Amino acid sequence: MHTLPIELVLPQLIEVLSTRSCAVLVAQPGAGKTTQVPLALLQESWLQNKKILMLEPRRLAARAAARYMARLRNEAVGQTIGYRVKNDTCIGPNTRIEVITEGVLTRMLQTDPALEGVGIVIFDEFHERSLHADLGLALCRQSQLLLREDLRILVMSATIEAEPVADMLDQAPIIQSEGRTYPINTHYLSAKQDERLETTVVRSIRQALASDEGSLLVFLPGAAEIHRVAGSLASLQLGKEVEVAPLYGNLAQDAQDRALMPSMPGHRKVVLATSIAETSLTVEGITVVIDSGLMRVPRFSPRTGMTRLTTVPVSAASADQRRGRAGRLGPGVCYRLWTETEQRQLAPSSTPEIREADLAPLALELAAWGVTDPAELVWLDPPPAAAYQQARELLVQLGALHEDGGLSAHGKRMAALGLHPRLAHMVLQAKSLELGALACELAVMLSERDILSSARGRDADVRTRIEVLWRAAQGEQRADVDFGLCRRITAEAKALMQSLGIGPSAQRSSASGLLLAFAYPDRVAQRRSTGRFLLSSGRGAVLPELQALSNERYLVAAELDDSGVESRIYLAAPVLEDELLEAFDGRLQQEQEVLWDSAAGTVKARQRLRLGAIIMKEKPLQEPNPDLLVQALITGIQSESLELLPWNRSARQLQQRVIFLHSYAGEWPDMRDEALLATLEDWLAPHLYGMTSKGSLGRLNLTNILEEMLTWEQRRRLEEWAPTHIQVPSGSRIPIDYSVMESPTLSVRLQEMFGLADTPRIAKGRIPLILHLLSPAQRPVQVTKDLASFWREAYFEVKKDLKGRYPKHYWPDNPMAAIPTNRAKPRV
Structure with a gap:
């Protein structure tokens, strides 16, 4: 057997771990770190016959690694080497190396924070930076610092910046293992082609089968694309010597094994895989890689509180990992289905999941650990504060946390289930309603991809899936149903039922909506x-x-x-x-809503029962709060303007007079419309009690209400400073027009002003009125601020023009000595 690259650094790694509690190992894919490192550490004296836990990000990789190491020792899995993944455990009393998935580690830590009986925890493929890996490392590090100084932590990765990890682990030593790959000829698309991804992939597979030797590993973003490509290849009749093998996480165990095994002599294999085959799995016989350049990742939106799978370009590091798969056995070929320009634009590495994931599971695990503030732990990347706060609010809503952040008894039971908090809450609520069996099936089904391959968008009904699941268990066949997935969902649901002591019950899919409401109270529609x-x-x-x-x-x-x-x-x-x-009896909100209805011109009062934004019930509100009625009226006036009020000439004139005085003396109140609108609660609200409509507003006396805004002294001075009328030489009292704030005007017939030398003034003599001197027909003939100048200069031109048109009226030669009159001619 040839020497693996990792064997060259194993002595250094063993020496480091003999004296240090932490280490970081960087080794390229294919170096042998996953299988050789645990075996090499098995007999170390510091281990003291304790167990080795090695974490793998995926169930498929965990099983494969355990089987390979057991084969190296000529043993069956479950003897010295075993594995523990969700709903599948294969260990025995003599097992020393347990290959586990990250969620299993979290459960072990919650049960035994000191990890008694464990000598070292190995984090394999840590560069994938899953949420559970980051959490597991943070919890192990705290356990090491507080409870177990002798516990070793080893972080292994293919592509990662090792220094931040080493810093987190108290300047842990970094061991580098140089990988061994053969030359790889890389081809890029010459230009972006306007065709479906599956079409491009199938064309590339046909080209590689014709021009290259060996088996092919094709990277696709998800199971849906894998099935479509497999279907297209089946219709091409590639020949009996070419086997097409899907490979993704939810695939049945026997199908996964077939994909990983080498092809028979004289045969070739086309493995259609997700990113699961990037690093932790070895697919035998691969010499050609075809990379779609895409991967599917969950993205959580704090804005909506929802997670969705999104197809995104791979990082440059992931692309290199995939390419390296072609150079394990000898010279290889890599077809990249993107351009060289796009290659230069790829992100250097993938974003850690903790930055973009739904943090509700993390928040529940930390609460179960006894931590309310993530800052109490050491993180490579701390959880984003906003997303973490939103997660805690959801847990309070589900009853898992008290308002002070402490874990409730219900939250403790939720954390023990290992489900997403939403689904855990649903299952526990359903058990008390004797709907536990249906809830377990829903919980497992919602954790997986859709069992119906062609229903997305056309049939959203969860009940359809539940009934398909039941019929599949009875052996009913349907072309659009993934029966392997159905079998696994049924098996996992039964295991969950067994763990909760739930027995089978009458099948009733109609209760699905109620159960989903427990899990998704924010998504009741x-x-x-x-x-x-x-x-x-x-x-x-x-x-x-x-x-x-x-x-x-x-x-x-x-x-x-x-x-x-x-x-x-x-x-x-x-x-x-x-x-x-x-x-939701305890969560429904009773509210009184008193609103202005602009269409009806009235205040409407309703009593409402709300579930969040949804109004469940509504009826008229009897005897609403008077203050709410007043506030609704004010809102209506503000939305429709002051014209909703019963203005008359007297009120408008008073408003205009005070506006004029305010412009010259700031101590007077501001009665401009915009100022009145902004202060309705101060000057108008006390007068609105008992009113509910536009019609009832007509009872308001705005003149009196506006006068109340003035002090006693201001009311006394108002007539002196801004009189409503002014007496002219003829004896008439003429109203002053204050509608133009800067220039109050007096419109008066010219003959009534004879004998007056100076322009009348207001505001204690500071402001001359603008005189509109009128003809006998009440039409302006002159506008002036300087009456004396008018008599001297302009009067004679006006007299010449008007005397012929109005011969019966009085047109003296000397207006200053003439008798003023409001008649055609003065009385003698």
Whole structure:
């Protein structure tokens, strides 16, 4: 057997771990670190016959690594080497190396924080930076610092900046293992082609089969693309010597084994894989890699509180990992289905999941650990504060946390289940309603991809899936159903039922909506129109196509995206109003709503029962709070302007007079419309009690109300400083027009001003009035601020022009000596 590159650094690693509690090992894929390192450490004296735990990010890789190490020792899995993954354990009383998935480590730590009986925890493929890996490392580090100084931690990775990890582990030594790969000829697309991804992939596979030797490893973003490509290849009849093998995490065990095994002599294999085959798995016989350059990752939106799978370009590091798979056995070929320009634009590495994931599971685990503030732990990347706070708010809503952040008894039971907190809450609530069996099936089903391959968008009903699951268990066949996935869901649901002591019950899919409401209280949806809904969170949601659920009054959305104004609903179930009222009795909000109805011109008072943004029930409110009525009237006036009030000439004139005085003396109140609107609560509100409509506002005496804004002294001075009228030489009292604040005007017939030398003034003589001197027909003939100048200069021209038109009127030669009159001619 040839020497693996990792063997060259094993002595150095063993020496470091003999004296240090932490180390970082960087080794390229294929170096042998996953299988050789645990075996090399097995007999170390510091281990003291304790166990080695090695974490793998995926179940498939954990099983494969355990089987390979057991084979190296000529043993069966479950003897010295075993594995523990979700719902599948293969260990024995003599097992010393346990290959586990990250969620299993979290459960072990919560049960035994000191990890008694464990000598070292190895984090393999840490560069993937899954949320559970970051959490597991933080918890192990605290356990090491507080409880177990002798516990070793080894972080292994293919591509990672080792220095930050080493710093986190108290300047842990870094051991580098140089990989061994053969030359790889890399081909890029010459230009972006306008065709479907699957078409490009199939064409590249045919080209590689024709021009290259060996088996092919094809990277695709997800299972859906894998199935479409496999279907296209089946129709091409590639020949019996070419085997097409899918490889993804949820694939049945025997199918996974077939994909990993070398092909028979004279045969070739085309392995269609997700990113699961990047690093931790060895696919035998691969010499050609075809890389779509895409991967599917979960993205959590704090804005909506929803997670959706998103297809994104791979990082440059991931692309190099994939390419390296072609150079394990000899010279290889890599076809990259993107251009060299796009290659230069790839991100250097993938974003750690903790920065973009739903943090509700993390927050629950930390609360179970006894930590309320993540800053109490050492993190490579701390959880984002906003997303973490949102996660804690959800846990409070689900009853897992008290308001002070402490873990409740219900939260403790939720954490023990190892499900997402939403689903754990649903299962526990369902058990008390004797719906536990259905809840377990829903919980497992919602944790997996859709069992119906062609229903997305056309049939969002969760009940359809549950009934398909039941019929599949009876052996019913359907072309669009993934029966392998159905079998696994049924098996995992039974295991969950067994762990909770739940027995089988009558099959009743109609309760699905109620159970989903427990898991997704923020996604209860009320119909607004056919196919369109309002979520209790306040967002809109829509069913992409018309279907049976489109006219349901209430739905609960289990899966939806967060794009656009309205989220598209992909999975949902109907729920009855009475079920919601009973289930959320303690969370429903009683509120009084008193609003101005502009169309009706009145205040309407309603009593409402709310579930978040959804109004469940509504009726007229009897005897509403008078203060709320007044506030609603004020809101109506502010929205429709002051014209809603009963203005008359007297009120407007008073307003204008005070506005004029305010412009010259700031101690006078500001009565401009915008100022009055802004201060309605101060000057108008006390007079609105007992009024509810535009009609009732007509009872207001605005003149008196505005006068109340003046002090006693201001009321006394008002007539002196800004009189309503002024007496002119003819004896008439003429009103002053204050509508133009800067220049109050007096419109008066010219003959009534004879004998007056100076322009009349107001504001204690500071402001001359603008005189509009009128003809006998009340038309302006002159506008002036200087009456004396008018008599001297302009009067004679006006007299010449008007005397002929109005011969019966008085036109003296000397206006200063003439008798003023309000008649055609003065009385003698």
